[in-house]
Amino acid sequence: MRALVQVSNGxxxxxxxxEERPDPVPGPxxxxxxxxxxxxxxxxxxxxxxxxxxxxxxxxxxPGAEGVGRVVAVGQDVTRFKIGDRVWPPKYIGLFQEQxxxxxxxxxxxxxxxxxxxxxxxxxxxxxxxxxxxxxxxxAPGGWIIHNGANSSIGMMVIGLAHARGxxxxxxxxxxxxxxxxxxxxxxxxxxxxxxxxxxATRVAAATGGAPIHTALxxxxxxxxxxLAHCLTxxxxxxxxxxxxxxxxxxxxxxxxxxxxxxxxxxxxRSFNRRTPAEKDDVMRRLGELAASxxxxxxxxxxxxxxxxxxxxxHAAMPSRxxxxxxxxxxxxxRKDPL
Amino acid sequence: MKxxxxxxxxxxxxxxxxVDLPDPVPGPxxxxxxxxxxAVHLADVYRITGRRGFKSDNLxxxPGFEGVGRVAALGAGxxxxxxxxxxxxxxxxxxxxxMIRTSADQALPAPEGDAQQLALTLVNxxxxxxxxxxxxxxxPGEWLIQNxxxxxxxxYLIVLAKEKGLKTCNVVRRREVMDELYALGADRVVLDDESxxxxxxxxxxxxxxxxIRLGFDMVAGAATARIARCLTTGGLVVNYGxxxxxxxxxxxxxxxxxxxxxxxxxxxxxxxxxxAEDIRRIYAKLSAMIGAGQLKAAIAAAYPIDRAVxxxxxxxxxxxxxxxxxxxxxxx
Numbered sequence: 001m002r003a004l005v006q007v008s009n010g011x012x013x014x015x016x017x018x019e020e021r022p023d024p025v026p027g028p029x030x031x032x033x034x035x036x037x038x039x040x041x042x043x044x045x046x047x048x049x050x051x052x053x054x055x056x057x058x059x060x061x062x063p064g065a066e067g068v069g070r071v072v073a074v075g076q077d078v079t080r081f082k083i084g085d086r087v088w089p090p091k092y093i094g095l096f097q098e099q100x101x102x103x104x105x106x107x108x109x110x111x112x113x114x115x116x117x118x119x120x121x122x123x124x125x126x127x128x129x130x131x132x133x134x135x136x137x138x139x140a141p142g143g144w145i146i147h148n149g150a151n152s153s154i155g156m157m158v159i160g161l162a163h164a165r166g167x168x169x170x171x172x173x174x175x176x177x178x179x180x181x182x183x184x185x186x187x188x189x190x191x192x193x194x195x196x197x198x199x200x201a202t203r204v205a206a207a208t209g210g211a212p213i214h215t216a217l218x219x220x221x222x223x224x225x226x227x228l229a230h231c232l233t234x235x236x237x238x239x240x241x242x243x244x245x246x247x248x249x250x251x252x253x254x255x256x257x258x259x260x261x262x263x264x265x266x267x268x269x270r271s272f273n274r275r276t277p278a279e280k281d282d283v284m285r286r287l288g289e290l291a292a293s294x295x296x297x298x299x300x301x302x303x304x305x306x307x308x309x310x311x312x313x314x315h316a317a318m319p320s321r322x323x324x325x326x327x328x329x330x331x332x333x334x335r336k337d338p339l
Numbered sequence: 340m341k342x343x344x345x346x347x348x349x350x351x352x353x354x355x356x357x358v359d360l361p362d363p364v365p366g367p368x369x370x371x372x373x374x375x376x377x378a379v380h381l382a383d384v385y386r387i388t389g390r391r392g393f394k395s396d397n398l399x400x401x402p403g404f405e406g407v408g409r410v411a412a413l414g415a416g417x418x419x420x421x422x423x424x425x426x427x428x429x430x431x432x433x434x435x436x437x438m439i440r441t442s443a444d445q446a447l448p449a450p451e452g453d454a455q456q457l458a459l460t461l462v463n464x465x466x467x468x469x470x471x472x473x474x475x476x477x478x479p480g481e482w483l484i485q486n487x488x489x490x491x492x493x494x495y496l497i498v499l500a501k502e503k504g505l506k507t508c509n510v511v512r513r514r515e516v517m518d519e520l521y522a523l524g525a526d527r528v529v530l531d532d533e534s535x536x537x538x539x540x541x542x543x544x545x546x547x548x549x550x551i552r553l554g555f556d557m558v559a560g561a562a563t564a565r566i567a568r569c570l571t572t573g574g575l576v577v578n579y580g581x582x583x584x585x586x587x588x589x590x591x592x593x594x595x596x597x598x599x600x601x602x603x604x605x606x607x608x609x610x611x612x613x614x615a616e617d618i619r620r621i622y623a624k625l626s627a628m629i630g631a632g633q634l635k636a637a638i639a640a641a642y643p644i645d646r647a648v649x650x651x652x653x654x655x656x657x658x659x660x661x662x663x664x665x666x667x668x669x670x671x
Contacts, residue, residue, distance in 0.1 A: 226586060234608075240594050248590040253559050253581035254392040256603030263601040265594025 003097030004306050004329075007060045009050030012313035016048070016063075018306055024101040026075030031104045033087055035331040037120040037303070038067025038095045040316035048313070062094030066123040068116050069100070069331070078104045086110040088123050088284065096306065098331045108284040114292035117300050121153070121326055122287045124268070126296055128241055129157040130287055131271040133165065136239045136264070137215050141166030144208055146231055147217035148172040148193065148224050150182055153298050153326060154242065155219060159187045160295040170204050170213065172228065185297070195223070197230040197252070204231040217241060218249070225263075226251040235260035299325025306331060341669070342436035343647045346399045348389025351651045355387055355402070357644060363440035365414030370443045372426055374669040376458035376641070377406030377434035379654040381582070387651060403434030403667075405461040407449050417443040425449040427622070430461055435647060437669045447622050452630030455666045459491055459636050462606065464625035465618075466579060467495035469609035471503065474577050474602065475553045479504030482546050484569050485555035486510040486531065486562050487582060488520055491636045491664050496555065497523045498634050508546050510538065510566070513659060519637070535565045542569045553577070560585030567593040567601065579604040582657050639663030643671050 005019045026032050044063050071085045081087060081104060089095060090106040110119050137145055145162060149155040150171030162169050163186025171178075171187045179190045189207035193200050204213070212233035218225030219242035229238045229251050236259035240249055255261055272280065290296045301324035304312035309329075316327040344358045365371045383402055385393035395402070410424045420426060420443060428434060429445035449457055470492075477483060483500060487493050488509030497520060500507050506526040511517060517528040527545035531538050542551070550571035556563045557580030567576050567589050578587050578601060593599040610618055628634045639662045642650040647667055654665040 221591065223586070240591065243591045243595075248564060248588045249594070250586035250588050252586050253578065253603075256578050256587050256601075257605045258392075259603065260605070260608060261601075261603040263589060263594070265591065265598070265600075267595045267598065270598060 001098040002306055003062050003094075004064070004309055005060045006048060006063050009048065009059070012045070012048055013310050016309050016313075018309070021097070024073075024099055026073050026078075026101060028076040029078060029104055030075040030101055031071050031078055031081055031087075031107060032073035033069040033089045033100050033102055033107070034072040035067050035069040035089075035095055035098060035100060036086075036116045037328050037330050038064045039121045039326050039328045040312060041065055041124065042316075045313060045317055062097050064095030064097070064329075066091050066120065067095040067329075068110050068119040072099065075104070080104050081107065081109070086112050086116070086119075088119070091123050096329055098306075108281065109288075110284075111288040111292050114288055117303065117328055118291045118297060119288065120328060121298055122291060122296065125154040125298075126157055126287050126291070127272065127283070128266070128268045129154055129161055130283060130290075131268065132158070132217055132239060132241045132266050133161050134283065135271050136217075136237065136266060137162075137167070139167055139215060142168065144168045144170060144188075144211050144213045145215045145217060146170040146172065146204065146213050146228050147219070148228055149219040149242070150187065150190070151178045152219060152320070156182070156185055156298060157296055158217060159185045160297065161290065163187070164290055164293075164295040168208075168211075170208060170231070172200070172224075186295070193224065193227060195227070197227045200227050201231045215239065221249050222247045223250045225249050226255065229255045229259055229261055229263075232259045232261070234258060235262070237261070238263045239266055240264070241266040301325035301327050303328045303330045305329070340437040341644050342401050342433075343403070343644065343667075344399050345387055345395060345402045348387075348394055348398075351384065351387060351655070352648055354389075355648060355651065357647060360436075362438050365412050365417070365440055367415040368417060368443055369414040369440055370410050370417055370420055370426070370446060371412040371438055371440050372408040372428055372446070373411040373438055374406050374408040374434055374436060375454035376408075377403050377667045377669060378458045378462070379650050379665040379667060380404060380462055381654060384651050384655045401433035401436050401439070403436070404431055405458065406434035406667075406669075407454050407457040407460070408439070411438060414443070419443060420446070420448075425451065427457075427461060427626070435644065435667055435669065437644065447619065447626075450626050450630035452632070455638050455641055455668075456629050456632075456634075456636055457626060458666055459664060460622065460626045460629055463492045463495055463636075464629070464634070465610060465621065466492050466606045467499050468621050468625065469606055470496065470555055470577060470579060470604065471499055473609055473612075474604075475575050477503075477505050477553060480506065482506045482508055482526075482549045482551045483553040483555065484508040484510065484542060484551050484566060485557075486566055487557040487580065488525065488528065489513070489516040489637075490557055490580075490582070492557065492579070493555075494520070494523055494636065495634050497525045498628075506546075506549075508542055508551065508569075510542075523635070531562070531565065533561070533565075535568045538565050539568050555579065556587070557581075558583050559587045561588050563587045563601070564590050564593065567597075567599045570597070570599050572597050572599075574599045576601045577604050578602070579606075637663035639665055641666040641668050643667075644669045
């Protein structure tokens with residue numbers, strides 16, 4: 001089997017090689033997953049340069065944070081899976097290879113009837129988005145929530161998930177041109193934030209007919225979340241679940257006070273690890289179903305083979321507005337859509 | 340009688356003037372109070388200058404959230420007070436005047452003692468009580484941390500927390516106030532030189548690496564984040580002021596990695612959650628402690644009403660430039 005291997009830190013063209021390796025053989029409690037598809041995230045590219053936010057082993061290493069595949073070999077004592085099952089292997093174990101060996105207990109069943117390119121990106125962004133809604137959004141169906149980064153991949157997942165549970169969304173974007181797209185995902189109001197908090201609150205009130213909003217989901221940080229808080233009705237909650245803005249969250253004192261604001265941060269690992277094994281299975285099962293039903297749908301820019309890693313990494317490194325969606329590696333031909 | 344008239348939202352000198360008005364006459368259920376002392380809060384100055392979010396709706400008006408005075412005249416049907424009783428007019432009675440007309444039902448009895456100290460009971464006292472009661476229940480012996488510990492609310496918190504058996508780690512910006520806070524009963528006082536690493540190390544050292552679950556922030560800006568930094572996993576920062584006049588700031592590390600959360604606080608809302616009897620009980624206790632000198636403010640200066648503009652200008656300053664609370668003595 002072939003693996004994409006990082007042999008040094010640097011530009012993808014120099015840091016990576018494709019290696020032929022022996023097919024792995026599962027030990028007790030292990031399975032071997034033949035990878036179908038795995039996305040190239042910014043964090044993967046960042047790790048190639050030698051910096052990393054994720055647990056990283058020493059070089060050489062196989063990159064690849066997440067993806068989806070099928071069980072091709074089952075070790076002793078494994079009853080959870082059988083050969084042919086589509087599964088999500090554990091994250092951050094090096095998934096840019098054709099076959100990967102996994103601890104069966106850390107693997108989750110993925111549905112056969114959902115597109116694998118959509119399934120492949122659910123273990124990071126999708127899981128974060130569904131747990132933000134599960135753990136931090138208390139609104140009943142028909143209630144409103146507001147969130148920023150609405151046109152980001154994860155923001156669009158929030159729209160689909162919120163829509164699936166009957167919530168209405170105020171979707172904050174920084175420029176025009178997303179209305180149709182976000183509405184097609186089930187978004188209700190699409191509002192442009194030009195950095196003026198009062199103007200944003202006026203626009204939001206106009207878009208919702210003045211409906212009270214008590215929960216804001218902030219994937220940006222910086223002053224962006226503070227402006228969301230300005231649009232809330234007391235008691236308000238500002239939930240940070242990402243920090244693409246890079247700087248600390250800043251909130252006006254008057255909004256802290258008047259909105260009875262609670263500011264919390266959602267950590268995916270904390271939220272996931274406090275779930276029981278059955279609850280973990282359930283959240284992954286629901287994610288799979290939402291991908292199958294089309295509620296979770298991310299733009300796919302292109303799919304590359306492992307051999308095309310230079311072009312793939314170059315494409316993945318493009319700014320999001322030029323990239324056209326997620327860039328993925330396809331390791332094995334899909335049954336429905338042979339290459 | 341003389342009163343401060345707030346006529347426009349403008350710089351302090353343009354916003355207020357001292358006027359002569361007829362002495363007020365109490366209507367049914369009202370009393371007239373001859374004011375002894377009125378506290379000047381930063382929020383009074385923000386209202387006068389018309390800072391965003393603090394504007395007064397109806398101008399001209401007599402400003403002044405709180406103070407203490409003696410009943411000078413009784414309206415029809417008033418039986419709970421007699422002339423000469425010391426009272427606190429209710430919040431927002433417009434206390435920067437020699438005589439004020441106010442509801443007898445809402446006024447609270449005030450004890451004997453230093454009028455300048457008692458003038459600070461309603462706002463800072465209630466804020467300190469709500470901060471200690473409403474956010475996180477700590478066990479006796481547990482630590483809490485606060486910045487602005489040298490503020491009046493901070494000083495009240497030191498004493499009221501100690502009464503509950505809690506230990507206070509008090510963050511200040513000036514070395515020269517440390518002894519005063521120790522004298523009030525502060526367990527530890529640490530200096531904040533705006534370095535988060537240095538503050539965290541000093542707090543660990545001062546508290547014996549205690550797991551601190553509750554922090555009070557009245558400074559805002561980067562100071563909020565520094566308090567969050569000193570908390571243990573799952574800790575809570577309660578923001579209740581913004582003397583830095585900067586946005587409340589918190590870092591991802593605290594929110595995501597340490598599961599620290601941040602909440603806003605409003606004294607008015609804390610009071611709205613309480614029954615009238617509870618509020619009277621809290622004020623009876625606070626005013627008794629203040630009257631007896633157990634809760635003690637640092638008074639920077641007391642001005643006669645003719646010099647109210649100077650009082651407001653000093654109250655607008657912070658730190659060493661103000662150095663305590665500013666009081667107006669309407670009747671000298």
